[in-house]
Amino acid sequence: MMKNYLKIAFRNMQRHKSFAFINIFGLSVGMACCLMILLFVRDELGFEKFHANSSRIYRTIVDEYVDGKWEHNVGSPDLLGPALENEYPEVISYVRLFNPSWIDKWSVSYEKKYFYEDNLFFADPTIFKVFSIPLILGDPETVLMDPTSIVITDTMAQKYFGKENPIGKVLTINDAVEAKITGVAKNVPRNTHFRFDFLASFESMPFKWALNTWRTLQFHTYVLLDKKYNQDQLDKKLSPFLEKHFGNQTNMKLHLQPIEDIHLHSRSYNQEMAVNNSDIAYVYIFLTIAIFILSIACINFMNLSTARSANRAKEVGVRKVVGAIRGQLIKQFLGESFLFSLIAAVFSSLLVMLFLPTFNTLSGKDIVFNAQNIVFIGGVLACVIIIVGILSGSYPSLFLSSFQPIKILKSSLSEGQKGFLFRRVLVMLQFMISVCLIVGTFIVYEQIGYCLNQNLGFDEEHVVVIPLRSSLVQAKYESFRNALLQNHAIVNVAGSSTVPGRSVGERGMFPEGNKWYPRNSVFVDFDFIPTLGMEIKKGRNFSRDFPTDVDDAYIVNEAAVKNFGWKEPLGKKIIWAGDKNKKGFVIGVVKDFHYKSFHQKIEPLVLHMTPGIGSYASIRTKSENIIKTMSFIKNKWAEFNPGHPFDYFFLNDQYDKLYRSEEKMGQVFRYFTFLALFISCLGLFGLSSYVLEQRTKEIGIRKVLGASVSGIIIMLSKEFSKCVLLANVFGWPIVYFLMNRWLGNFAYRINISFWTFLLSALIVIAISMLTVSYQSIKAATTNPVNSLRYE
Incomplete structure (x- = not known):
């Protein structure tokens, strides 16, 4: 039939x-x-599921109440993880990761051969206990115990050493940190927010000013909870913990975010390290x-x-x-x-x-x-x-x-x-x-x-940005800048810790009349504002005619003036958290500009005059003969920084990437x-x-x-x-x-x-x-x- x-x-x-x-x-x-x-x-829904304990891994989030709404910060103090483990039996382990927002790539060299690498992190040895990261070579219990140790992925081992055994070989990071390879990890799965190629010992982290203080939010802290407890139980206990360590901050909260939620629920978070997050x-x-x-x-x-x-x-x-x-x-x-x-x-x-x-x-x-x-x-x-x-x-x-x-x-x-x-x-x-x-x-x-077509508040056209990814390169910046300015096709050159469209670092501070909490801050030199075509609304720009501008002067944006409640911002005092003697005064107000995507409102921003520590060189060129001008810049780079790859991008392209x-x-x-x-x-x-x-x-x-x-x-x-x-x-x-x-x-x-x-x-x-x-x-x-x- x-x-x-x-x-x-x-x-x-x-x-x-x-x-x-x-x-x-x-x-x-x-x-x-x-x-x-x-x-x-x-x-999209399967991110982080490959971790054996994915349902028990959480990331700490510091919430701030700014302009009538709560903002979420991924960054946390380095002391947070150890304190949570010591004070709460729910936390059986923690790991801190450091990959600062102001460094887009790290300079990694072996035998004077340089590479620029995206995914380099400084991590605690407990990372292999919290996350499921299988090792091909090395013992997960001890592989990062030595302060000079580093673990690389299988792909990086082949890239740098071919078929040779990489164990014991020494890599140099940013021409400053020497790290001996003690382990090789399997390549990280694609469906994770945390993709690494290098894991260096947390003890070798070069920015020591960020350590041993509750006032800087530069680290990503993850905790592993005991099976007997859940997130809600611990979240309820974090208010007294916050008050104990941060002081009576009515505008701040602390909570845990499940690692499985990071990919789809963190896109607007400040200092988010994952570039592949969705919504x-x-x-x-x-x-x-x-x-x-x-x-x-x-x-x-x-x-x-x-x-x-x-x-x-x-x-x-x-x-x-x-x-x-x-x-x-x-x-x-x-x-x-x-x-x-x-x-x-x-x-x-x-x-x-x-x-x-x-x-x-x-x-x-x-x-x-x-x-x-x-x-x-x-x-x-x-x-x-x-x-x-x-x-x-x-x-x-x-x-x-x-x-x-x-x-x-x-x-x-x-x-x-x-x-x-x-x-x-x-x-x-x-x-x-x-x-x-x-x-x-x-x-x-x-x-x-x-x-893509709105006025950003500055002129992003014809600006070439070169990341300065090595301490040796940064040391030669002034000489490199002066050489570039000899060409009439180059209008100006500026150095800064970041550029609009890239991640902005946060640093705790005490604006006059306000309590402590983290604010977006950018380290700039004298030429940052004129090079990017920004507008000073009140006061003046940083100037070489005022020696005290170096380290002691600040320029804030209009959003900061409103947020700080200042009727007259000029002369107002700002103190950097963690160093009560390091203070400065506001000398100018810059017109609000979009330094993040249009997903976020323009937030308070503090520009700090600190020449010589820039991670980026922004070069404004004339619109004609751009190919010839780029050839000149490339030749000057090779002259001042032999062996270092020439990497650059146009600032307007960076904004296009924000809406990829x-x-x-x-x-x-x-x-x-x-x-x-x-x-x-x-x-x-x-x-x-x-x-x-x-x-x-x-x-x-x-x-x-x-x-x-x-x-x-x-x-x-x-x-x-x-x-x-x-x-x-x-x-x-x-x-x-x-x-x-x-x-x-x-x-x-x-x-x-x-x-x-x-x-x-x-x-x-x-x-x-x-x-x-x-x-x-x-x-x-x-x-x-x-x-x-x-x-």
Whole structure:
């Protein structure tokens, strides 16, 4: 019996090739899109799960109440971890990591051969107890006990030493710290916020001024909790702990963040070291897109399957006459539906295999077909096959099998008003989803354009930035700067601890009239403000004519003046925390400028005049002959810093990188919006073909009675155009709500324009009408004799 059912199913597919193709292809594309997005979501939710104790590892977060809201700081004092372990039995171990925000890359050399490395951390020996980091060589208990020790990954071992055994060899960090290799670790998995290539002993950390004080937040502290306790129990005890060590700070809190939450819930945190962090909002958005696209594909499949079922009424009647019972008919129709779904699932798997590399490029992922993902895909497809098979097969099987054969065979079974209405509601739902995706895509790109084209408060164009990643390079900075200024194409050169668009360090301070807490601070030289084209609103810039400006003068931004409650900022005193004798006075106020992304409001900033310790050289050039100017800069670099790689970036490009995740989101949005619209039109094409086929005789009669071709086309298109118009009416409020929530992630955002909705509506209406018009024109121009010949 089953063999007979399969034979009939394949014969029906051959007899109605176009409908079979539309059904299978549309469902396959929808399934493939859904699968790739679900793989993306699964990957996003799987960060840090490879750690054996991931559910018990937490990161300490210091919260500050600034400008009416709580801000979260990843940085913590070096004393925090040891104090938590000593005072709370819940904490069985801790580890501190140091990788300061003002250093983008470290200079690492071996036998005078220099490399610039991103992922170098100074860590406690307990790192191998807290995190699951397997070693290829070395003992995890002792590998970082020696103050001069360092652990490198397998990739770095091959890069620096090839096939040689790296144990015992000495690397030099920033021309200042010598570290002996004591271990080799396996390469760090991709799905973690903490990616290292080098782990140096915490004791060898060169910035000793940050140690042994509660007043600097420069370290990332992680704790491992005992199985008997949970986060909430310890969080409740941290208020008295904070008061004991930080003093009575009403504007500060301390809490723990689960390590599994870091990737999706820390993007706006200050001093966040992970550059690949995402946002839980994007997971929800992509999950919604997956559901939308799969819904469109399933609606298409069900719509066309149920529509075509009426044409098989006589087949059902004949089967009943020759003895088929209702249960057998139900099995046949459900079986055919499951077969279509199964074929679509197979093709969708092939599409995923084919397009997964492209999807990885668009989304910035590296998803592979491993055993876990294959099992996941199989589970998802099994669920889709069952759901779609039952939903699309149950209606025709139950509906047709219930009729008496005599009624079916006497006349053709016509679709009732309810079925007619139901199918148009499904079409409207499809296009409502497409409208939502189109409007969403427009809004994403409008917001990205807004961020990239707004005035930042300084001139970011024609500024070349060279990171100074070695103490020897930094020592030669003044000579290098003077040599560059000999070229008339170079307008100015400035040194600083960071540049706008890069991470800004925080340092505890006492602004006059305020309690202690950390503020964003940047060390700059005399030329920083004029080189970047910033505007002094009050007071003056740092000047070589005032020797006391060095170390004793500060310039603050307008946000700081407001936050500190100063009516007259000039002359106000600021004391660096941890050194009550190190104080200075405000000599100027700079106009607010965006030194972070538009996700965050402009925060208080203190510029500290400290020449000679800059980590970056910002070089403003003239706009003409930029290639020749860059060649000159490169030659001067090689002259002053032989052996050190020449690395640079343009400041305006740095700002583009701040919105890389939004750009990737926009690209994925765009492609999946196109596919959703394509699948919707595919279904509309198939459904309109069926409807016009059912109305062939009606069209013939209308033409005989004098109806014009244009009149018939308008009549036939009007029914579907109503569905599309209603799709816009119902879709607009939904997408407005969703995208308004997404724009809430930005402190500076666009206002959603009515024209965005109108343009989206015109696009959807135009495309849908083109889809229907082809069939309508074909039906309207058919000779009525052909359709009425046998009447």
